[in-house]
Each structure stands twice: as C-alpha cells, then as structure tokens.
Amino acid sequence: MRAVSLLAVVGLVSAHYAVEYPTWRADSLAENTTYSEWNYPCAGVPYGVGNKTEWPIKGASVALDLHHPWAYVYINLGLGENATNFNISLTPQLLNVTGTGNFCLTDLPVPDTIADGQAATIQFVTGGQSGSALYNCADIVFRSSATSPSDGTCSNSTGVTATIVGQATTTSSGSTPTPTPNSAPAGALGVVPQTAVLGMALAFILGVMM
Numbered sequence: 001m002r003a004v005s006l007l008a009v010v011g012l013v014s015a016h017y018a019v020e021y022p023t024w025r026a027d028s029l030a031e032n033t034t035y036s037e038w039n040y041p042c043a044g045v046p047y048g049v050g051n052k053t054e055w056p057i058k059g060a061s062v063a064l065d066l067h068h069p070w071a072y073v074y075i076n077l078g079l080g081e082n083a084t085n086f087n088i089s090l091t092p093q094l095l096n097v098t099g100t101g102n103f104c105l106t107d108l109p110v111p112d113t114i115a116d117g118q119a120a121t122i123q124f125v126t127g128g129q130s131g132s133a134l135y136n137c138a139d140i141v142f143r144s145s146a147t148s149p150s151d152g153t154c155s156n157s158t159g160v161t162a163t164i165v166g167q168a169t170t171t172s173s174g175s176t177p178t179p180t181p182n183s184a185p186a187g188a189l190g191v192v193p194q195t196a197v198l199g200m201a202l203a204f205i206l207g208v209m210m
C-alpha cells in the first residue's frame with residue numbers, strides 16, 4: 001500500500017469518476033495523458049479524439065463509475081458536432097449520489113424535438129462539497145433504432161443511491177425520484193461542520209485507496 005504523503009493525497013484526489021456508457025471521448029483518468037477532469041468542458045479532451053455512440057432517443061441511459069463517497073451529479077447535452085454550449089439539462093433535478101461504484105440513470109428526458117441522426121455531446125459533471133466540479137464528455141449520434149444496454153450492464157452498485165438536493169425524501173436504487181416544483185437547494189447547501197469536512201477528506205483518501 002502506498003504511504004499517504006501529501007503528494008500521494010494530491011495524486012489520489014485525481015481518481016474522480018469514469019463514464020462507462022455511452023463511451024467517453026477518452027479515458028480522462030489515464031496517467032499518460034494531459035487530460036484532467038478538472039478542466040471544463042470535457043476534461044481537456046479535444047473533440048474528434050473519441051468515437052460516437054449511437055444513443056437512443058427514447059429510453060436513453062448513462063452509466064458512471066463513481067469513486068467518491070458522494071457527489072452531485074448532473075448531465076447536460078450540447079447539440080451538434082463539437083458542441084461547446086451544453087444548454088440542455090438531462091437531469092432537471094440536482095442529484096446527490098451517495099456510494100461508490102456503478103451508477104445508472106435510465107430514461108433520460110431527451111427533448112422530443114431531437115431527430116434521428118442528430119449529433120451531440122453529453123457532458124457529465126460531478127460536484128463536491130467545495131463547489132469544484134469534474135467533467136467528462138461522450139460524443140453521440142441520436143438513433144431511434146438504438147437501444148441502451150440491458151439492465152445487467154447498466155445498474156446501481158449496492159449502496160449507491162440518489163437524493164434530489166433540496167428535497168428531504170431519499171430514493172433508494174431502483175426507484176425514480178419524484179419531482180417537486182418548489183425544491184430549493186438552499187437547505188441542503190447549508191454550512192457543514194469542520195469535522196465533516198475533515199471526515200470527507202479522509203473518506204476520499206480511504207475510498208480511493210481501496
């Protein structure tokens with residue numbers, strides 16, 4: 001096991017998350033590249049490096065491999081080749097996803113104006129306690145004939161659950177979060193005690209070292 005020096009901690013913080021489906025533009029966690037998930041909008045991976053996945057217009061899903069104890073997760077869509085404006089939200093509710101491992105969202109709300117053959121880029125964003133964000137992108141072509149991977153491929157690991165930020169209700173894996181018109185994030189974004197921050201930092205380190 002590696003010694004937890006300050007340098008190691010800096011390195012460990014770069015463990016972040018992976019996009020399992022659709023195929024990401026490039027492996028932004030690979031150590032032999034200059035890519036970094038800290039970089040907006042696509043982890044420093046230029047357009048054209050990756051392949052395009054044929055992604056269903058109806059019943060579209062995404063799968064992530066999360067490495068942190070919890071993270072805000074939001075997913076945006078930018079239309080066109082080499083999109084730079086990710087102004088369509090596929091997660092209208094800000095999610096706090098707890099647990100590490102596979103996280104799968106199904107039936108994402110793709111706008112019904114999108115036509116077969118439309119090129120686009122999905123932008124994945126995860127946020128932490130400090131407000132800093134981590135990015136990844138996946139390039140796609142919408143296809144009405146395409147189908148998402150079956151449930152076995154896209155599933156939630158045990159203990160991975162999502163809560164809509166600003167809403168008290170916890171949804172367990174397998175259930176769909178219920179939208180609330182008046183959800184206000186203020187309560188959930190309140191002050192966190194210093195001990196919690198320290199605990200989180202340790203959790204980050206331990207979570208990544210396992």
Ligand SMILES: *[C@@H]1O[C@H](CO)[C@@H](O)[C@H](O)[C@H]1NC(C)=O
Nearest residue numbers: 026027029030031032033034
């Ligand atoms: C980085 O390493 C991976 C696996 O070790 C390899 O497949 C890939 O080609 C390498 N990329 C570059 C840019 O060297």
Ligand SMILES: *[C@@H]1O[C@H](CO)[C@@H](O)[C@H](O)[C@H]1NC(C)=O
Nearest residue numbers: 023024025026027049050051
């Ligand atoms: C793109 O697809 C080709 C052919 O399937 C594959 O060899 C290559 O590794 C893929 N590139 C990326 C970045 O996934």
Ligand SMILES: *[C@@H]1O[C@H](CO)[C@@H](O)[C@H](O)[C@H]1NC(C)=O
Nearest residue numbers: 046047048049081082083084
């Ligand atoms: C994509 O857009 C960026 C920003 O406008 C530009 O720098 C880059 O050259 C474009 N890439 C391709 C492959 O068109």
Ligand SMILES: *[C@@H]1O[C@H](CO)[C@@H](O)[C@H](O)[C@H]1NC(C)=O
Nearest residue numbers: 078079080084085086087088
């Ligand atoms: C989203 O961005 C695209 C590309 O810049 C633009 O054409 C479109 O009008 C924008 N849509 C909204 C709802 O802002």
Ligand SMILES: *[C@@H]1O[C@H](CO)[C@@H](O)[C@H](O)[C@H]1NC(C)=O
Nearest residue numbers: 104155156162172173174175
């Ligand atoms: C995974 O969990 C989320 C949130 O709890 C839920 O919305 C989603 O449907 C689950 N995925 C699967 C494949 O059950």
Ligand SMILES: *[C@@H]1O[C@H](CO)[C@@H](O)[C@H](O)[C@H]1NC(C)=O
Nearest residue numbers: 069070096097098165188189
């Ligand atoms: C997100 O969930 C984690 C774990 O349940 C919790 O510790 C954290 O405070 C939550 N964050 C917010 C802002 O609600």
Ligand SMILES: [Cu+2]
Nearest residue numbers: 013014015016
């Ligand atoms: Cu990280």
